[in-house]
Amino acid sequence: MFDTFFGLPLHPLVVHATEVIVPLAAVLVILTAAWPRFRRWAGYLTLGICLLALALVPLSTQSGEKLEARVGENALIETHAELADGLLPWVGGLVLIAAALLWWNIREKRAQAAAVRAPDSAVAPRPEVKGRMRWIPATLLVLALVVSGGTTVQAILIGHSGATAVWSGDMEN
Structure with a gap:
């Protein structure tokens, strides 16, 4: 099933999409965590791109x-495969952070809407509650930076090892 596409090996086709979407997801997670205006604009976009990367x-x-x-095993391909096995947990982390950022965005929008509708009501966020929740976006930003950085480094290492395996001449065995 995952062998060829119209006679071409599927891996080079799929892997190029992965090598574009995964770093894009990492950048979107950082932007969503660091920039509230972008977070409001992006809505479900960041989570959608992260889910695409996860697929x-x-x-x-x-x-x-x-x-x-099909081509046989060698040390370069084994290194590439071992590195590739480590990417899924990183991308899973991006998905979790993107989901948390979406939750935070929806929560902020609801609180703002409630404050506009009834500024003195019990539904509007009280200043002391808002202050207690200030740690959430800061924590999400730190997590976004760490996981996005790790994801990007892992993707670069995988891509480099794959290119080395292809262009080193060892695949002619």
Whole structure:
């Protein structure tokens, strides 16, 4: 199933989409965490791109395993495969952070709408409650920076090891 597409190996096709979408998801998570205006504008976009990345990673690894079976194993391909196996947890972390950021965005919008409708009501956020919740966006920003950085580094290492495996001449065995 994950072997070829119109006679071409599927892995090079899928992996290029993965190598674009995964870093894009990482950048969107950072922007969403760091910039409230972007967070309000983006809405579900960041989570959607992260979910797309989460779907592409297993497609890339499974198609890579099929290609590995076709061309044979060597040390460079093994290194590439081992690095690729470590990407899914990082992208899973991006999805979790994007979901938390979306939750925070929806919560902020509801609080603002309630404050506009009834500024003195019990529904509007009280200043002491708002102050207690200030740690949430800061924590999400730190998590976004760490997980996005780790995801991007992992994706670069995977891409570099894959390119090295392809262009080193060892695949001609």
